[in-house]
Amino acid sequence: MNNTATFDIDTLGKPKFKSPLQLSTVRGDSIFNFISENDRLVFDLSFEHYQKCIANQEAPLCLEKAGPRQNIFFEPPKTTAAIVTCGGLCPGINNVIRGVVMALHYFYGIKRTLGVPYGYEGLNPEFGHELIELNPDKVRDIHQFGGTFLGSSRGGQSVSTMVDTLVKNEVNILFAIGGDGTLKGVDAIGEEIKKRDANISVVGIPKTIDNDIDLIDKSFGFETAFDVASPILRDAHNEATGAYNGISIVKLMGRDSGFIAASASLAMPVVNFVLVPEMDFALEGENGFLEALRKRLQSKKHAVIVVAEGAGQHLLQQTDVVKDASGNVKHADIGVFLKEKIEEYFTDIPVTIKYIDPSYIVRSAPANSSDSVYCGRLAYHAVHGAMAGKTRFVVSKVNNRYVYIPISEVTKKRKKIDLESEFWFSVLQSSGQPFSLK
């Protein structure tokens, strides 16, 4: 058999310090054991894949188990860490910040942790934002609130400038909390650091409310997102049933992936149509969305539609309306577009349409309990990996286990709903929506 193929994590070098954690290396003493570099987990757990590997005499693709290592790379008293939060809000950011600060301080005795204000802007001196000293007292209660304690910004900054700032501030570890763009950014920072041969570890903690980071089970904040969204679907149902032929349209997050729309609809089964970016659908035609909506109204006198913000972009581009507009801002909103199309279409029967866009209400919510637990443990594992000198990795959960994965592997493409999956099938089953709306 060949050697284990694996998503190997890059390291800054051989860990040469003893971990200050008082852990064990043997089973049976009721004390948690250090994780060994040999602790690997099979990625694809289908028996079919297993058989193929055997047949081909290949080792299966394996993932590195997350957790504290017996030897660490950074000498705690001389180590400075920094945390940056980028992109839009997502429930749980503050929990992750808190967890990282606590783990650095209490587990490893790191005395200097810096908060980078307003995302990558905070690593560019031109913006004049000042780095913030963090400590347990400052972050003790921040998990109770949504948002980000550090502030955020969208978009990137010069990689070279950002590395300069890290070097100038003697930062040894950078924790970047953000989505696809942020992770690519921090990977580029890691690459630049490597070129400069600087001993700085960069760690990504995937934050995407859309749950669209590839390979991983789920991103933090996602469960809270549909937990906050689903009662709003009940509200939409109340509005729809409150009028004759009442129609409620709820636009939820999801630029490329419709996980929030789909999950919220499963959680609050009052939804009749779930339109996601992954699906192709037609408005008109016998099997199109509008006729399906008509049938629903005929039988039940009300309908609830959930649409992901990235759904139906092909329809928006077709319309004349968009071409006329300056900067096509007006009709980029699929929710508003659907509302108008439905109004135009139902001239023969009275309809009352309510449009609800709860986007910021969902984004800025505090983490629910499940996400709080998840965020805390992600933070701890991020710290363990960084202290061991690993770099350019994300920490996440795969097959329900905490693992480290190279950033480059999770940013190759975005995770999308597989329309042939049992997940999407359950959405169709729950809503009564046909397999195809074309």
Added chain:
Amino acid sequence: MNNTATFDIDTLGKPKFKSPLQLSTVRGDSIFNFISENDRLVFDLSFEHYQKCIANQEAPLCLEKAGPRQNIFFEPPKTTAAIVTCGGLCPGINNVIRGVVMALHYFYGIKRTLGVPYGYEGLNPEFGHELIELNPDKVRDIHQFGGTFLGSSRGGQSVSTMVDTLVKNEVNILFAIGGDGTLKGVDAIGEEIKKRDANISVVGIPKTIDNDIDLIDKSFGFETAFDVASPILRDAHNEATGAYNGISIVKLMGRDSGFIAASASLAMPVVNFVLVPEMDFALEGENGFLEALRKRLQSKKHAVIVVAEGAGQHLLQQTDVVKDASGNVKHADIGVFLKEKIEEYFTDIPVTIKYIDPSYIVRSAPANSSDSVYCGRLAYHAVHGAMAGKTRFVVSKVNNRYVYIPISEVTKKRKKIDLESEFWFSVLQSSGQPFSLK
């Protein structure tokens, strides 16, 4: 002294049946006493008014105390009641429906209660909606949900047609749950009934999420409205602080009156500007809103703005933008208008603006506990008054007591925030907003 001046309630005639309620007429037996028609409450409780009445030898304006009467007008086994809910959703409608059905059934033994579907439309046979038989089992759990169990519609129908429907269905009492227009409508129904000399009592239960019914302490659902809205202001604050010079604009209900915007801002003191319909304000100029916003950003780097939907209409009408638009739909939304104006104004400094419109989320929420209690008691009192043969009245709370008031008195004008009141002053104190933005 002259006779008691009072808001006398119209009656259908002398109550000639004994109430089936087993109540008392004396104090000290631990059993609630029937309310006498002489139980009146002074409306204006300032000592100044009292002195004026004395000086002028006038009786003070008095209100009729709500509650069960010893003699009733309708003979329960022969009585049919109907309930109609009109206008937009508001928390607590289902609690009122439930309370009315329960009180009719259990307290008075009324066996036939009809639900009118989809508002006044349901009283117009042209729409083909059928009346629904209501009973305790059907309504037992409806208070757990927002919306209206009966459906609603906006606007009126022919008064004559609606009275025809009532007569045809042998309805003796009509309970109308709705706002200013609905109350005027049911009063007109009452007038038509009087002309026809029909023995039908009409009762209004003021429902206005804006809290803009005159004379009364508060309308049901209003407290829930700002209870649901205020955490959204916290969300807005999270969004605002999450970006450098982050600005959140939250549009809340309030066409003519800014009570929800003001109360929510008091409840969640993270709001810096509260713009209500009652106030005149300028965008530009040294003391205008935009410069005040600039000062706020300069000192704190973020701002939260709450705007009632009816605020700043004078600004919308001034703008060229509206004149250009077809049907002035685009800029009728003060929230969107403000967002655009702020974006245009701050060209010299970076700002990030988030716009949140939680309208339907607030309207469709279930009643909180305080409103649940209020709705139940309003419903009971509405039933007591109607059974006593009173008509064309609303039931509400004035000076913290349940009273009956003629519909015509509460629909003369809408209640608005008095800008010279302690209430508005407390909003300014809490937000730090200057007395004037002109």
Added chain:
Amino acid sequence: MNNTATFDIDTLGKPKFKSPLQLSTVRGDSIFNFISENDRLVFDLSFEHYQKCIANQEAPLCLEKAGPRQNIFFEPPKTTAAIVTCGGLCPGINNVIRGVVMALHYFYGIKRTLGVPYGYEGLNPEFGHELIELNPDKVRDIHQFGGTFLGSSRGGQSVSTMVDTLVKNEVNILFAIGGDGTLKGVDAIGEEIKKRDANISVVGIPKTIDNDIDLIDKSFGFETAFDVASPILRDAHNEATGAYNGISIVKLMGRDSGFIAASASLAMPVVNFVLVPEMDFALEGENGFLEALRKRLQSKKHAVIVVAEGAGQHLLQQTDVVKDASGNVKHADIGVFLKEKIEEYFTDIPVTIKYIDPSYIVRSAPANSSDSVYCGRLAYHAVHGAMAGKTRFVVSKVNNRYVYIPISEVTKKRKKIDLESEFWFSVLQSSGQPFSLK
């Protein structure tokens, strides 16, 4: 006519400084007016009382309107305030603390405000608790959490010692947040101050989760209390219906007054029995509680019982069980006692009993929106009154208006549910409980 009889508030002396508030004294300028000492409000608003006053040529009892005065007693730059919170937790304490600190700082420019830790203990040097400097930054977010930022304790301390501490720390105003005992305590402090001719104003802000302070409309935190309690009644209903002859007993706060039990039961109409301290009831006998419960089980197969902690104390004292126990601790709990009695009684039919005591969950909740508004405005009015040199008063709402009342008047007796009131009648109507259980 005689002079206005009124609950006059004691003052430290003539206010000799101009208020820093930029208010008005005329109507029509859209700026709030200072409150004049002549602004009085009639207490009893029954027309009957009005007529009696006329007949007897007496002025009606009047209350002093709360609000800012044009002239103030304390010179802001030289003024020190202190805040103390006593007794059990209640939703909204932190909102009041926050409101007082904000009003002192921003409205009047008071630079020194002290927090007294752990209730009256904090004014007794023996305990060694140190006074805390408060400022807007420290209290900005505390309203988001239940509990008290300052800590609390039960019971009193030597009045003389406490006044010594106030004098030693140059405190000019003491705000005491607490219930009946606390208010009596701060009144005694005020009396001692008067004896010493010290210029220290003492102000009470009534805090009683039981809502048992006399004369006032409601105490802060009370609405939140039954707002938090009422979903627990739904839980109890779920437990009761989840078993054959399922019985849930929920014990709620209310030592002398059953307002929380009664209001929560009105808010969540799944309750079949509401037992409060004000009512006398028997366990046994044809009309007693246990037979009434049997009838309920026979017809519906489940029952929900809400009992205030102070209810049925007469039963506890009768029982042999208590006499046998060492220190009668075991059976002082009416909830546990009822559970045992029901178990003993129903030997002929199977019953499943669940006992729920959510006391601390209710007490430690953060204020809901209505209470947040109330707390903030109470705090502002407390500061206005104190700055005007008033002393030994509470601020509260009567007849839906903010007023000042002498502490001595609200501590004469506790407010209780009037069993002959419409409020209690509505509880009986809602629950179906008979007027008498004896």
Added chain:
Amino acid sequence: MNNTATFDIDTLGKPKFKSPLQLSTVRGDSIFNFISENDRLVFDLSFEHYQKCIANQEAPLCLEKAGPRQNIFFEPPKTTAAIVTCGGLCPGINNVIRGVVMALHYFYGIKRTLGVPYGYEGLNPEFGHELIELNPDKVRDIHQFGGTFLGSSRGGQSVSTMVDTLVKNEVNILFAIGGDGTLKGVDAIGEEIKKRDANISVVGIPKTIDNDIDLIDKSFGFETAFDVASPILRDAHNEATGAYNGISIVKLMGRDSGFIAASASLAMPVVNFVLVPEMDFALEGENGFLEALRKRLQSKKHAVIVVAEGAGQHLLQQTDVVKDASGNVKHADIGVFLKEKIEEYFTDIPVTIKYIDPSYIVRSAPANSSDSVYCGRLAYHAVHGAMAGKTRFVVSKVNNRYVYIPISEVTKKRKKIDLESEFWFSVLQSSGQPFSLK
């Protein structure tokens, strides 16, 4: 290599009917594929296990993938299903009932589904409970509420009697929602059915709020349980900090396994001690719990303790107190016991102890969104498996995939917290509790 070792599911016979589901068998058509009996998933995903299997030429242990089969065993128009819910309440039961009814009705066209009232009692005619006809209308809204729509009971009934009832009512499929005992019970029913050669499929849907069913990722309702419990820990923290040396003790569910206590403590990191059944701890002694508590109080002046109901049973048995008591009822409650022990121990310093037992509040809550999704999908999979003729299996999630497992495999032992796991380590890290309290 040997044949696949697998947890094979028992079947009633060869599925001979075509599924009415319009699914696919090929990838690429955007339609979900039927699951094949060959779709198996590796259970142990450590690479170490993989290597061992290779070395030993053994197939790894595999699980059967859940989902709809192309051929089914039961002919829908002739099929009757029944649902029974047993044991204590747990969030999500109603969601599962709803999902099963909906899937039977809409996916497979089953026209007759019976609800068994009050658990296994409902299958014993002696109790006289009548089976309930279920349909989509009856269950449409039940997921909004906690509890069980069908009622429940604890304990078992004669297997033979229960099978008689199933046979008499022509039940073809029995869905049993319950914990360890219930699952063993339904397995015994399945065994008896086999003996009788009856064609009745029995399916278990594991319901254990304690999350103590072996092998599976998590049981439904568990996430909601700690989501409901964790804000109560915040309340406990408020109570603890509200008094000098304030100590709050919260008792949470967990007879044999401390997952709720541990997870809630991770979710709300205000907890200082987490005592679970899996750990051994001493009260007294230098390293015992009480001295650790003393250190905590000395440094922070407050402490929050979470104790699982099954923790510290070894201590209860030691005490004299229990021996004296009649029926050892008094001290079986570890929470009350701890409270008393702490009171006894701290005679030298003042402490204030608050004891909170939110058990029923947690159990009777409605499912949160994550659990709602989970419950719905479990229900669907349960129906798919049963329709395919599988029997004596549970449906659950393992390694984040839906699978079927023989009931006998998951009831061999209870799942417990591994004290050497990263999960427990994260609890210790988060709380600051030492590895050992002995």
